[in-house]
Amino acid sequence: MIGPEIERLIQLLSKLPGMGPRSARRAALHLMKRRDSLMVPLSEAMALAGEAVRACSVCGNLDSRDPCTVCADHSRDRSIICVVEDAGDLWALERTRAFRGTYHVLGGLLSALQGVGPDDLNLDKLAERAADPAVREVILALNATVDGQTTAHVVTDRLAGTEVAVSRLAHGVPVGGELDYLDDGTLTAALRARRPL
Amino acid sequence: MIGPEIERLIQLLSKLPGMGPRSARRAALHLMKRRDSLMVPLSEAMALAGEAVRACSVCGNLDSRDPCTVCADHSRDRSIICVVEDAGDLWALERTRAFRGTYHVLGGLLSALQGVGPDDLNLDKLAERAADPAVREVILALNATVDGQTTAHVVTDRLAGTEVAVSRLAHGVPVGGELDYLDDGTLTAALRARRPL
Numbered sequence: 001m002i003g004p005e006i007e008r009l010i011q012l013l014s015k016l017p018g019m020g021p022r023s024a025r026r027a028a029l030h031l032m033k034r035r036d037s038l039m040v041p042l043s044e045a046m047a048l049a050g051e052a053v054r055a056c057s058v059c060g061n062l063d064s065r066d067p068c069t070v071c072a073d074h075s076r077d078r079s080i081i082c083v084v085e086d087a088g089d090l091w092a093l094e095r096t097r098a099f100r101g102t103y104h105v106l107g108g109l110l111s112a113l114q115g116v117g118p119d120d121l122n123l124d125k126l127a128e129r130a131a132d133p134a135v136r137e138v139i140l141a142l143n144a145t146v147d148g149q150t151t152a153h154v155v156t157d158r159l160a161g162t163e164v165a166v167s168r169l170a171h172g173v174p175v176g177g178e179l180d181y182l183d184d185g186t187l188t189a190a191l192r193a194r195r196p197l
Numbered sequence: 198m199i200g201p202e203i204e205r206l207i208q209l210l211s212k213l214p215g216m217g218p219r220s221a222r223r224a225a226l227h228l229m230k231r232r233d234s235l236m237v238p239l240s241e242a243m244a245l246a247g248e249a250v251r252a253c254s255v256c257g258n259l260d261s262r263d264p265c266t267v268c269a270d271h272s273r274d275r276s277i278i279c280v281v282e283d284a285g286d287l288w289a290l291e292r293t294r295a296f297r298g299t300y301h302v303l304g305g306l307l308s309a310l311q312g313v314g315p316d317d318l319n320l321d322k323l324a325e326r327a328a329d330p331a332v333r334e335v336i337l338a339l340n341a342t343v344d345g346q347t348t349a350h351v352v353t354d355r356l357a358g359t360e361v362a363v364s365r366l367a368h369g370v371p372v373g374g375e376l377d378y379l380d381d382g383t384l385t386a387a388l389r390a391r392r393p394l
Binding site: 002003004005006008009012013015016017018019023025026027028029030031032033034035038039040041042043044045046047048049050052053062063064065068069086087088091094 | 199200201202203205206209210212213214215216220222223224225226227228229230231232235236237238239240241242243244245246247249250259260261262265266283284285288291
């Protein structure tokens with residue numbers, strides 16, 4: 001007894017991450033009650049983002065400019081490239097305001113299970129950028145998972161012929177984290193990488 | 198360093214129920230990666246629903262037809278009207294396939310806290326429908342909360358001059374529920390309304 005327009009809206013909303021059939025119904029109802037203040041603007045924002053936003057031809061970041069805002073910013077340090085899985089990780093690093101270099105978005109991680117091979121990642125362009133003598137360092141900011149580590153190895157291999165230094169993010173105790181809740185691997189890594197006070 | 202189009206998309210997505218800033222960013226990224234398979238169709242589905250779907254002039258249900266599919270269905274029993282808070286509750290009752298009467302959507306519940314008074318609800322139309330001699334019963338299918346009970350009282354008062362019998366949903370143990378986890382109010386209600394086996 002739900003009309004086809006609403007049915008289709010619910011079905012598409014349920015494909016968003018974290019949404020199930022029930023929360024998609026709630027979201028559809030919420031949208032329908034806020035037709036002019038939310039549903040129409042959101043529809044337009046999606047259409048606009050779909051039209052305007054593209055992957056940056058230099059680093060793979062998502063932006064309506066090409067090269068993207070980061071790549072086009074001349075105050076950024078072009079001698080350091082931070083390699084990330086996707087634009088979400090880039091946004092997370094940008095929020096810290098702790099990094100002033102440039103990025104390279106791989107567009108995924110190697111995964112035998114999901115059938116993602118080296119050719120599916122934005123690796124050629126990274127090798128090309130790293131061959132520039134102005135580039136001194138490549139930081140691998142990838143998930144500390146099996147897929148992330150595999151990808152880190154492959155990226156390192158790929159950059160072996162260049163002059164760049166390859167580094168990775170430190171492992172350790174998360175700031176605000178309690179030792180009692182940490183896994184053994186993290187504790188071991190934090191102990192080994194201890195720093196003088 | 199997030200472009201304005203993406204920023205706006207994230208901001209609007211974060212207004213959906215159950216979404217926060219972080220899940221809105223995830224959803225935006227998810228949409229951007231599935232531009233053609235999800236973002237564009239969802240944008241169109243929202244625009245279409247915003248255009249086609251209206252509140253039924255009889256019962257207040259959301260549908261692209263007016264009168265809505267339920268009101269227009271001649272096989273439904275027009276002598277019983279089930280009063281619900283919003284279209285989501287109507288959908289929930291329809292999914293049970295246990296009710297073959299018609300509905301009346303109030304569009305909210307009375308709430309002193311949120312400043313919702315009797316004039317904000319679709320009550321006049323309900324009184325008008327209930328005055329029809331063909332209508333025998335009005336079932337109040339409202340939340341078993343303070344606001345729901347207040348609303349039930351006001352609806353009952355409003356229908357006092359008519360011939361209709363007013364009933365409400367039964368309180369009791371949810372099917373599949375464990376007694377140990379139930380609150381005292383529900384257990385008391387279930388005990389009082391016990392049924393012979």
